[in-house]
Amino acid sequence: MIKQKKIKAPIVLLLIILTFCVGCKDASPENKEETIEQDTVLKYSDRFSYLLEYPLDSLAFPRSTDGNGSIKKVPSKDWTSGFFTGSLWLIYKMTQDERYSDKAKEWTAFIEKEKYNDKTHDMGFKVFCSFGNGYKITNDESYKKIIIESAQTLATRYNDTVKSIRSWDFNKEEWQFPVIIDNMMNLELLFEASTYSGDGKYYEIAEQHAKTTLKNHFRNNNSSYHVVDYDTITGDVRSKVTHQGFRNESSWARGQAWGLYGYAMAYRYTKNIKFLEQSKKIASFLMNHVNLPEDAIPYWDFDAPNIPSEPRDASAAAIIASGLIELYEYTGDKKYLDFSDRIMSNLSSMKYVIQNESNIPFILSHSTGNWPKNDEINGPISYADYYFLEAVLRKENLK
Ligand code: GLY
Numbered sequence: 001m002i003k004q005k006k007i008k009a010p011i012v013l014l015l016i017i018l019t020f021c022v023g024c025k026d027a028s029p030e031n032k033e034e035t036i037e038q039d040t041v042l043k044y045s046d047r048f049s050y051l052l053e054y055p056l057d058s059l060a061f062p063r064s065t066d067g068n069g070s071i072k073k074v075p076s077k078d079w080t081s082g083f084f085t086g087s088l089w090l091i092y093k094m095t096q097d098e099r100y101s102d103k104a105k106e107w108t109a110f111i112e113k114e115k116y117n118d119k120t121h122d123m124g125f126k127v128f129c130s131f132g133n134g135y136k137i138t139n140d141e142s143y144k145k146i147i148i149e150s151a152q153t154l155a156t157r158y159n160d161t162v163k164s165i166r167s168w169d170f171n172k173e174e175w176q177f178p179v180i181i182d183n184m185m186n187l188e189l190l191f192e193a194s195t196y197s198g199d200g201k202y203y204e205i206a207e208q209h210a211k212t213t214l215k216n217h218f219r220n221n222n223s224s225y226h227v228v229d230y231d232t233i234t235g236d237v238r239s240k241v242t243h244q245g246f247r248n249e250s251s252w253a254r255g256q257a258w259g260l261y262g263y264a265m266a267y268r269y270t271k272n273i274k275f276l277e278q279s280k281k282i283a284s285f286l287m288n289h290v291n292l293p294e295d296a297i298p299y300w301d302f303d304a305p306n307i308p309s310e311p312r313d314a315s316a317a318a319i320i321a322s323g324l325i326e327l328y329e330y331t332g333d334k335k336y337l338d339f340s341d342r343i344m345s346n347l348s349s350m351k352y353v354i355q356n357e358s359n360i361p362f363i364l365s366h367s368t369g370n371w372p373k374n375d376e377i378n379g380p381i382s383y384a385d386y387y388f389l390e391a392v393l394r395k396e397n398l399k
């Protein structure tokens with residue numbers, strides 16, 4: 001039976017804000033201006049219901065908005081399909097309102113066919129955010145099977161000479177075997193599939209991929225390149241470039257975020273101390289960066305040419321906030337938690353939460369998807385919402 005509990009979005013947002021108020025200077029009750037701003041958010045935010053009410057359509061997962069504010073809709077094969085779906089699962093965890101889990105199940109089912117899609121490395125984003133969250137919540141054995149089948153497909157992209165999973169298949173005239181820092185995020189699916197199936201192969205591939213990325217993606221200052229291209233015959237590095245950053249030697253904000261989160265997660269499964277150290281080093285690079293704005297929501301690239309007149313990337317901020325909570329769990333170092341709180345407090349403010357009058361199915365604005373292509377600049381994007389919600393839950397779980 002479907003429970004028709006009315007979602008109290010303002011109450012949930014209050015929970016979010018209270019969660020991140022503690023220990024955070026910007027959001028402290030003494031700071032009157034910030035308190036008023038949060039009250040305004042409470043008054044006008046009804047964001048979760050807009051995700052729930054968004055019409056079900058297997059070909060139209062909401063990904064972002066275009067410059068005119070209309071929703072960019074994508075099919076399940078798009079790398080982002082799991083985020084909207086995953087957000088519904090996470091909102092269910094927060095609210096226990098079964099309308100969200102019912103809706104999440106319906107959207108999740110649309111993604112099942114991706115388990116056979118071997119044309120991309122984005123299996124983790126698509127399948128783990130949807131079926132992975134769904135499995136943890138429902139214990140549905142059919143979800144577990146789909147996760148294992150997806151891992152089997154993803155494993156076919158592993159090359160034993162390069163010792164990595166191939167990220168992309170496009171741009172073959174230029175790249176032989178491109179691996180992007182983002183690929184770290186897809187390892188979680190492999191680690192979990194090893195546990196679910198008892199087959200160590202997925203674990204070994206994931207651990208080896210993380211080791212190869214550690215060796216080749218990072219600069220001396222612990223920032224990372226976006227793309228490393230490998231020679232498939234020798235396994236040697238052919239080039240280190242960018243695709244979504246400002247230039248090859250710049251530090252694309254979301255790439256740094258994927259690295260921080262990815263190595264904390266890889267440590268969770270392997271307990272390889274080098275992975276934990278790398279996550280800490282990336283955190284140090286980000287947290288102390290001279291171009292990080294006061295509210296800790298990064299510009300889309302740390303080396304973008306017109307800082308401070310550059311768009312922000314709230315998605316990078318949300319990923320960093322969530323990753324830092326995991327880092328705090330392993331290190332006990334409060335600076336990571338404080339920094340995560342600072343980000344989350346600011347993301348929860350009126351500046352970043354979309355205001356009520358817009359019924360688009362997103363929570364946060366001010367994310368930047370692909371600046372070099374002038375695509376998804378300074379607007380809502382589904383993965384910002386997903387990692388924002390995940391950070392809320394991770395913080396709650398610490399208690
Ligand atoms: N390729 C995933 C991203 O844009 O972060």
